[in-house]
Amino acid sequence: MSQDTPLVARLSTRDADFESRLTDLLAWEGVSDHGVQQAVSEIISQVRREGDAALVALTCRLDRLEASSMADLTLGADRLEAAYAALPDDQRQALATAAERIRVYHERQKPTSWQYTEDDGTVLGQKVTPLDRAGIYVPGGKAAYPSSVLMNAVPAHVAGVREIIMVVPTPDGVVNDLVLAAAHLAGVDKVFTLGGAQAVAALAYGTESVPRVDKIVGPGNIYVATAKRAVFGQVGIDMIAGPSEILVVSDGQTDPDWLAMDLFSQAEHDEDAQAILVSWDVEHLAAVEASMERLLPTLEREAIAGASLRTRGALIACRDEGEALELINRIAPEHLELSVEHPERLAEQVRHAGAIFMGRHTAEALGDYCAGPNHVLPTSGTARFSSPLGVYDFQKRSSIIHCSPQGASTLGKTASVLARGESLTAHARSAEYRIKD
Amino acid sequence: MSQDTPLVARLSTRDADFESRLTDLLAWEGVSDHGVQQAVSEIISQVRREGDAALVALTCRLDRLEASSMADLTLGADRLEAAYAALPDDQRQALATAAERIRVYHERQKPTSWQYTEDDGTVLGQKVTPLDRAGIYVPGGKAAYPSSVLMNAVPAHVAGVREIIMVVPTPDGVVNDLVLAAAHLAGVDKVFTLGGAQAVAALAYGTESVPRVDKIVGPGNIYVATAKRAVFGQVGIDMIAGPSEILVVSDGQTDPDWLAMDLFSQAEHDEDAQAILVSWDVEHLAAVEASMERLLPTLEREAIAGASLRTRGALIACRDEGEALELINRIAPEHLELSVEHPERLAEQVRHAGAIFMGRHTAEALGDYCAGPNHVLPTSGTARFSSPLGVYDFQKRSSIIHCSPQGASTLGKTASVLARGESLTAHARSAEYRIKD
Numbered sequence: 027m028s029q030d031t032p033l034v035a036r037l038s039t040r041d042a043d044f045e046s047r048l049t050d051l052l053a054w055e056g057v058s059d060h061g062v063q064q065a066v067s068e069i070i071s072q073v074r075r076e077g078d079a080a081l082v083a084l085t086c087r088l089d090r091l092e093a094s095s096m097a098d099l100t101l102g103a104d105r106l107e108a109a110y111a112a113l114p115d116d117q118r119q120a121l122a123t124a125a126e127r128i129r130v131y132h133e134r135q136k137p138t139s140w141q142y143t144e145d146d147g148t149v150l151g152q153k154v155t156p157l158d159r160a161g162i163y164v165p166g167g168k169a170a171y172p173s174s175v176l177m178n179a180v181p182a183h184v185a186g187v188r189e190i191i192m193v194v195p196t197p198d199g200v201v202n203d204l205v206l207a208a209a210h211l212a213g214v215d216k217v218f219t220l221g222g223a224q225a226v227a228a229l230a231y232g233t234e235s236v237p238r239v240d241k242i243v244g245p246g247n248i249y250v251a252t253a254k255r256a257v258f259g260q261v262g263i264d265m266i267a268g269p270s271e272i273l274v275v276s277d278g279q280t281d282p283d284w285l286a287m288d289l290f291s292q293a294e295h296d297e298d299a300q301a302i303l304v305s306w307d308v309e310h311l312a313a314v315e316a317s318m319e320r321l322l323p324t325l326e327r328e329a330i331a332g333a334s335l336r337t338r339g340a341l342i343a344c345r346d347e348g349e350a351l352e353l354i355n356r357i358a359p360e361h362l363e364l365s366v367e368h369p370e371r372l373a374e375q376v377r378h379a380g381a382i383f384m385g386r387h388t389a390e391a392l393g394d395y396c397a398g399p400n401h402v403l404p405t406s407g408t409a410r411f412s413s414p415l416g417v418y419d420f421q422k423r424s425s426i427i428h429c430s431p432q433g434a435s436t437l438g439k440t441a442s443v444l445a446r447g448e449s450l451t452a453h454a455r456s457a458e459y460r461i462k463d
Numbered sequence: 464m465s466q467d468t469p470l471v472a473r474l475s476t477r478d479a480d481f482e483s484r485l486t487d488l489l490a491w492e493g494v495s496d497h498g499v500q501q502a503v504s505e506i507i508s509q510v511r512r513e514g515d516a517a518l519v520a521l522t523c524r525l526d527r528l529e530a531s532s533m534a535d536l537t538l539g540a541d542r543l544e545a546a547y548a549a550l551p552d553d554q555r556q557a558l559a560t561a562a563e564r565i566r567v568y569h570e571r572q573k574p575t576s577w578q579y580t581e582d583d584g585t586v587l588g589q590k591v592t593p594l595d596r597a598g599i600y601v602p603g604g605k606a607a608y609p610s611s612v613l614m615n616a617v618p619a620h621v622a623g624v625r626e627i628i629m630v631v632p633t634p635d636g637v638v639n640d641l642v643l644a645a646a647h648l649a650g651v652d653k654v655f656t657l658g659g660a661q662a663v664a665a666l667a668y669g670t671e672s673v674p675r676v677d678k679i680v681g682p683g684n685i686y687v688a689t690a691k692r693a694v695f696g697q698v699g700i701d702m703i704a705g706p707s708e709i710l711v712v713s714d715g716q717t718d719p720d721w722l723a724m725d726l727f728s729q730a731e732h733d734e735d736a737q738a739i740l741v742s743w744d745v746e747h748l749a750a751v752e753a754s755m756e757r758l759l760p761t762l763e764r765e766a767i768a769g770a771s772l773r774t775r776g777a778l779i780a781c782r783d784e785g786e787a788l789e790l791i792n793r794i795a796p797e798h799l800e801l802s803v804e805h806p807e808r809l810a811e812q813v814r815h816a817g818a819i820f821m822g823r824h825t826a827e828a829l830g831d832y833c834a835g836p837n838h839v840l841p842t843s844g845t846a847r848f849s850s851p852l853g854v855y856d857f858q859k860r861s862s863i864i865h866c867s868p869q870g871a872s873t874l875g876k877t878a879s880v881l882a883r884g885e886s887l888t889a890h891a892r893s894a895e896y897r898i899k900d
Contacts, residue, residue, distance in 0.1 A: 117880060259843075262848035387866045422847075438826070444558065
């Protein structure tokens with residue numbers, strides 16, 4: 027690297043233009059332009075109109091396959107099982123270990139139904155039920171991650187979803203056997219080798235072969251994201267994911283090589299990924315930068331990681347832990363690594379983060395694969411209002427109201443006054459019929 | 464009514480065309496046409512570009528006000544308190560009773576943070592935190608409901624949201640004092656008299672006067688719904704609501720007048736509202752129909768209720784309780800009234816419903832105002848995958864991962880295998896640094 031183009035931007039909270047530079051650094055809007063919207067809208071219409079025939083035609087054209095019917099785009103349970111059986115021992119074992127740890131963690135998320143009885147015998151409560159059917163979108167090609175299959179399907183299973191449908195595109199016929207093996211392990215019921223907006227449309231509306239699901243989860247490209255936004259309401263969707271990011275806070279005592287590699291592990295995802303390190307130890311920041319310069323050329327994915335760091339990475343010098351905390355809550359990072367001596371103290375004051383990796387030993391990569399918590403996390407500051415994918419995403423609640431005759435009489439009086447205040451007199455009269463005297 | 468145009472459609476599960484008639488009856492798609500999308504997109508751009516100035520200009524034009532600055536579109540705490548103090552005693556008391564019951568019910572929804580420690584000292588958990596700031600959209604004009612203010616703001620308060628911002632349009636300067644009184648009671652912090660897409664844009668992006676919120680909840684017209692869909696991702700949103708609907712299941716033993724009025728209480732909301740009665744007692748269905756014919760002319764909102772029933776209402780004769788149950792789970796109603804002798808038995812098998820009103824005494828109207836559970840419920844079959852508005856809508860979760868040195872070493876081995884399987888070698892090396900030997 028030349029001196030003029032540093033690998034990664036250096037910012038300081040002391041700089042006069044810090045606020046505007048930070049804003050620019052974080053700026054991200056996954057806007058789909060008019061052309062994409064138009065294309066997606068047409069694909070959805072075509073799938074709704076023509077069903078399977080549209081799926082076959084679109085998949086042949088867009089994924090360059092030669093399929094003559096949906097049978098060519100369907101993978102049976104035997105195919106998934108064969109993929110699992112054919113895995114090398116170490117991979118099969120690692121996948122099974124990860125699946126089991128993910129299952130155990132997500133079991134803790136299961137909410138329970140509850141109810142309580144009031145003095146007059148009226149019962150109020152909340153009933154929790156699973157979705158009937160969930161659809162999981164798994165990207166194809168180089169971004170096909172077996173770990174994502176586990177992270178999406180295992181919580182659905184734990185929630186009690188009756189049927190889990192997976193779609194995964196196989197452009198040019200390239201099938202990822204690790205993905206199929208993970209689907210087998212996670213209990214996916216059916217797999218269709220579909221992708222793009224057509225896969226989303228099929229899951230949302232159903233076709234002759236693809237059953238309509240109740241919710242679609244999983245990441246995808248801009249066509250997939252645009253299609254998910256368009257079918258939202260017809261089905262549930264998870265968040266529309268932006269590029270992955272990490273914010274590492276270091277107290278200066280963690281090995282700079284460790285931190286460099288932690289930042290790389292984010293940056294290697296794709297050119298738009300974002301890796302930021304914050305510390306109040308300026309010499310430490312320089313040491314991490316030196317590690318990064320030295321280690322970057324040793325990466326298999328040097329080009330991607332380098333592009334990500336040059337355009338979206340940053341080393342931020344702050345005054346103290348308090349300022350670091352302000353930055354955390356301002357950024358609301360997807361991944362937050364607290365590489366400090368006493369992470370509990372800091373974590374307590376973190377208001378917004380997808381996942382918090384505490385202490386020097388908790389590399390973010392451990393959470394990506396096998397720690398147990400979900401790796402599908404809110405990106406681009408959406409941790410301000412959303413949560414990791416979880417069992418709760420595959421369940422919903424129904425309110426329970428069972429009034430005793432006395433309860434209905436008492437409540438009826440209040441309801442009547444309020445309904446008449448809103449000029450909804452049929453509401454009032456419906457309540458008044460249940461008033462006793 | 465003439466014999467040729469019955470007040471409400473009669474269907475029977477025995478009819479050959481039942482399935483297609485039911486599908487037509489339930490069909491609803493809240494599509495916003497290209498013109499609406501275009502208008503909303505321009506309003507959002509204008510508000511982002513010009514801030515307060517855009518809000519003042521748009522509100523003057525669209526709501527026919529004469530405002531010269533945001534000060535004219537802001538209501539202070541004193542104004543809300545004055546509205547509350549000026550209420551007639553019975554209304555103030557009814558509103559306070561409702562607010563307290565809603566609060567008590569929603570307190571039960573509060574989830575707690577949790578964590579557990581594994582044998583090697585690794586800690587895993589989930590931390591629950593409230594949103595910093597919530598925005599509540601309250602429709603103006605005839606659909607301005609103080610009960611909706613309570614139902615949206617109280618759960619936000621219970622969740623621990625720091626600041627609750629309310630927007631409510633005042634077309635032609637008409638202010639609804641009951642709405643302001645409810646806002647005072649529910650602890651709303653600030654009120655802006657804004658509506659439409661401009662209000663949604665202001666809450667999503669912030670202006671000089673309107674603070675940016677983290678989530679926008681509350682119903683609105685097609686412009687509001689389209690704007691909410693557009694800003695989803697920038698902020699969280701609740702469901703995009705369709706017209707309100709009720710499914711009543713009667714065993715034939717409930718007073719037909721009661722059921723007629725329960726159906727009217729849904730139909731009087733608006734012409735698109737949907738009221739359906741299902742029973743296996745055909746004579747009872749005829750009796751309810753007769754009650755409806757007789758009582759409809761006595762309604763203040765006869766025209767609206769009549770239009771709703773004629774276009775979207777139905778009386779469905781089914782064979783038995785089992786078929787009624789199938790219909791319930793097929794329809795996934797927003798409101799389900801089980802007007803039967805033993806509602807528990809039926810309720811147990813209900814998989815999809817926003818709220819279940821059990822027994823003859825539990826009029827749906829009681830739930831609208833003061834039973835305690837939320838009246839913001841999933842419409843148009845979205846109870847298949849979504850829940851009543853609740854405390855959980857104003858909170859989010861962060862995963863906690865704190866690996867002990869031993870835990871990081873063990874997990875690192877699994878993560879390394881899986882990361883290499885995905886060709887993410889920086890991930891692998893980041894994990895491997897933490898392997899002990």
